[in-house]
Amino acid sequence: MTDLPFLPFALPEIGEEEIAEVVDTLRSGWVTTGPKARRFEEAFVQFMGDASLQAVAVNSATAGLHLALEAVGVGSGDEVITTTHTFTATAEVARYLGADVKLVDIDPATLNIDVGQVEAAITPRTKAVLPVHYAGLAMDLPRLLALTRPRGIKVIEDAAHALPTTLGGRLVGTLDSDATVFSFYANKTITTGEGGMLVTRDAALAQRARVMRLHGINRDAFDRFTAKVPSWYYEIVAPGFKYNLTDIAAGLGLHQLGRAQAFQRKRERLAQLYDEAFADLPLLRPPRPADAADLHAWHLYVVRLTDEAPIARDALIEQLFAAGIGCSVHYIPLHLHPYWRERYGLSPAQFPHSQHVYERMVSLPLYTRMTDADAQRVIDAVRRALGR
Numbered sequence: 332m333t334d335l336p337f338l339p340f341a342l343p344e345i346g347e348e349e350i351a352e353v354v355d356t357l358r359s360g361w362v363t364t365g366p367k368a369r370r371f372e373e374a375f376v377q378f379m380g381d382a383s384l385q386a387v388a389v390n391s392a393t394a395g396l397h398l399a400l401e402a403v404g405v406g407s408g409d410e411v412i413t414t415t416h417t418f419t420a421t422a423e424v425a426r427y428l429g430a431d432v433k434l435v436d437i438d439p440a441t442l443n444i445d446v447g448q449v450e451a452a453i454t455p456r457t458k459a460v461l462p463v464h465y466a467g468l469a470m471d472l473p474r475l476l477a478l479t480r481p482r483g484i485k486v487i488e489d490a491a492h493a494l495p496t497t498l499g500g501r502l503v504g505t506l507d508s509d510a511t512v513f514s515f516y517a518n519k520t521i522t523t524g525e526g527g528m529l530v531t532r533d534a535a536l537a538q539r540a541r542v543m544r545l546h547g548i549n550r551d552a553f554d555r556f557t558a559k560v561p562s563w564y565y566e567i568v569a570p571g572f573k574y575n576l577t578d579i580a581a582g583l584g585l586h587q588l589g590r591a592q593a594f595q596r597k598r599e600r601l602a603q604l605y606d607e608a609f610a611d612l613p614l615l616r617p618p619r620p621a622d623a624a625d626l627h628a629w630h631l632y633v634v635r636l637t638d639e640a641p642i643a644r645d646a647l648i649e650q651l652f653a654a655g656i657g658c659s660v661h662y663i664p665l666h667l668h669p670y671w672r673e674r675y676g677l678s679p680a681q682f683p684h685s686q687h688v689y690e691r692m693v694s695l696p697l698y699t700r701m702t703d704a705d706a707q708r709v710i711d712a713v714r715r716a717l718g719r
């Protein structure tokens with residue numbers, strides 16, 4: 332059907348600076364966590380523009396979410412509330428700690444967790460809420476905090492899609508939750524291959540995450556009593572994890588972070604092209620920030636077919652693939668996956684908005700290496716598939 336090469340759903344943008352930095356790391360002899368991981372953490376705090384934050388580099392957002400929940404004391408007997416409309420990583424970390432997951436529906440206007448549903452799901456066992464800034468659009472964190480704060484419930488933001496995203500002019504990461512976790516997985520807005528960053532203003536949380544990130548090793552405890560710690564000495568204070576970020580990855584991250592704002596502008600431009608081209612089609616375009624001055628990270632560009640569309644979602648995806656265009660679905664909601672469905676006896680009727688959206692949604696290619704011509708190819712294929 333097409334002579335053009337396949338247009339993938341996502342591709343990372345790795346430049347010569349990143350490649351040179353990785354080569355430098357390899358030549359340096361320091362390939363695991365070292366000076367570059369430290370520099371990446373410092374650069375991340377600078378990027379956030381808030382010196383009261385601490386950044387803890389980890390080898391995935393999943394690891395960061397696990398560390399954050401561990402650090403706020405989530406454990407067996409506790410409940411953690413999150414959205415059904417997310418990747419399983421958001422929820423699985425609560426299960427690692429023996430806590431139970433309460434999935435709630437989304438607000439169809441934003442595709443973010445419905446804060447009213449969170450309120451309804453709170454019980455005396457609720458220990459934490461894990462909101463997701465879906466697709467890179469900020470969820471209404473102030474409204475959530477108004478609910479959780481008086482009840483002593485912790486809030487850990489899953490910001491895997493949200494670099495950079497703002498809410499009321501403030502970057503996600505600098506808002507008022509207990510911790511925020513970013514992902515640098517291959518298809519995220521910046522990438523280190525695999526990697527993540529936990530940020531928090533809570534010094535005790537950051538300290539616990541640092542210790543648990545690497546086997547529960549603590550040298551600081553020793554520092555307090557001795558002027559000089561012998562280089563070989565350490566103490567194990569807990570059965571920690573192996574979640575440290577390598578300097579190879581951190582070197583990539585330093586350069587990717589430097590390009591994050593430019594990447595966002597490129598994504599914004601592509602989203603704008605799509606928005607304009609799809610205005611007359613039988614589909615819902617992605618929601619935008621309530622305040623037009625706020626940044627959307629545009630990790631995903633998600634359209635939803637309306638009932639007027641001549642074809643169903645699966646057929647649209649097939650036609651796009653036939654036209655040489657990759658696309659995806661974010662997400663198959665957790666309530667449909669066997670593990671979550673069976674463990675908690677879930678059914679689609681409990682999540683009508685997520686279910687409705689899932690059946691009609693497609694994520695189109697949106698990444699910085701796309702040219703305007705690539706975007707036009709996607710536009711033409713979508714218009715053709717919808718009979719225009």
Ligand SMILES: *Cc1c(COP(=O)(O)O)cnc(C)c1O
Nearest residue numbers: 391392393418420491514515516
């Ligand atoms: C990608 C993603 C994660 C996990 O990120 P990793 O860095 O791969 O662990 C978590 N939550 C959401 C919403 C994601 O999209």
